Amino acid sequence: MSIWQAVTATAPARWIAAHPLLTLGLLSLPLYGLVLVHGDFRPRRMEPFFPIFFGLFGLYALACVIVMARRTSSLPLIFLFAVIFNLILIPSRPTLSDDMYRYVWDGRVQAAGVNPYRYPSDAEELTDLRDNEIWRLMNRLDAVTIYPPGAQIVFAATWRIFPDSVAGMKLVMIAATLLAGWLLVHLLKALGQPPERALIFLWPPLLMFEVAHAAHVDALYLPLIVGAFLLRARAPQDRVDWRYEAGIGALLGAAVLIKLYPAILAPCLWSLRDAAGRRRWRLALPVATALTVLAGYALYIQPGVDALGFLPTYGREFFNVSPLMRWLTDWAIANDIRWWLPGNLGMPLLMVLVSG
Incomplete structure (x- = not known):
């Protein structure tokens, strides 16, 4: 019997195989708890957030694979x-x-x-x-x-x-x-x-x-x-x-x-x-x-x-945007178009085309 076969034949391994979602959920709990231990993430304290988040995301991805692969x-x-x-x-x-x-x-x-x-x-x-x-x-x-x-x-x-x-x-x-x-x-x-x-x-x-x-x-x-x-x-x-x-x-x-x-x-x-x-x-x-x-x-x-409040001003701000929005903005500026128009008007049009 190989080492892998010996490990997977143990009682804990069989229990994990029989309860995969429960196992992944339990493993996620201490990572969420680390958020409380760490405290504030900003300013200049973001580095610990990334291993916590991506660790949780890895467990979440495995859970998604399980529910997509079989009925539970x-x-x-x-x-x-x-x-x-x-x-x-x-x-x-x-x-x-x-x-x-x-x-x-x-x-x-x-x-x-x-x-x-x-x-x-x-x-x-x-x-x-x-x-x-x-x-x-x-x-x-x-x-x-x-x-x-x-x-x-x-x-x-x-x-x-x-x-x-x-x-x-x-x-x-x-x-x-x-x-x-x-x-x-x-x-x-x-x-x-x-x-x-x-x-x-x-x-x-x-x-x-x-x-x-x-x-x-x-x-x-x-x-x-x-x-x-x-x-x-x-x-x-x-x-x-x-x-x-x-x-x-x-x-x-x-x-x-x-x-x-x-x-x-x-x-x-x-x-x-x-x-x-x-x-x-x-x-x-x-x-x-x-x-x-x-x-x-x-x-x-x-x-x-x-009643529109701050919305009209916010719609003309240019920061914290996605790569697609930045590309649309750069294209508008290069073509003498008001830079905020492509994003505000183009994205709804794209949704119409996709849904059509």
């Missing part, structure tokens, strides 16, 4: 570890991003009866709301908020439940991702796919750090998008049912109210072929989307208030 009955285990991974990171200070402090601030401003789009956070009118725990840790103190009305509604509601709580904001974002995972299970079943493949969404370390560590607002629209695709999967393909179309449109509109770029998914959700292969454009979907977005903005439109 591990759905409760998948959700259990997703919850544990998130809970471990809740006490971590969000040093990889400071956006969360703006969320809490916007909730505080609304609780004081002030429209979050009216004043920049350093305005004299908001002096009484400032502190060292939230306000001083925000970025862009001289700017009004950038986040759309749907996000503002969540910020305000969360502040009412968890006043000035970073951990409370994290809990809301985590709940949104878990809800998205639950909906994804049903979407996979509707598409005839193994529901355990929801692990691919629920276990990535990027999701954990973006949501449970940084509490990025993107988590809020995930269940809305998955819900929209679930309705599309269940909608009749041989006829137009306006109830499904309106429901999909309302969910898409709500996602756009959280952050604007889910709008690029409209062609994917809207233009479908029926059972005969004909293209069917369902008017109820875009109408419901538009009405939902308009209703959200109507809540914050007041005299002297620009």
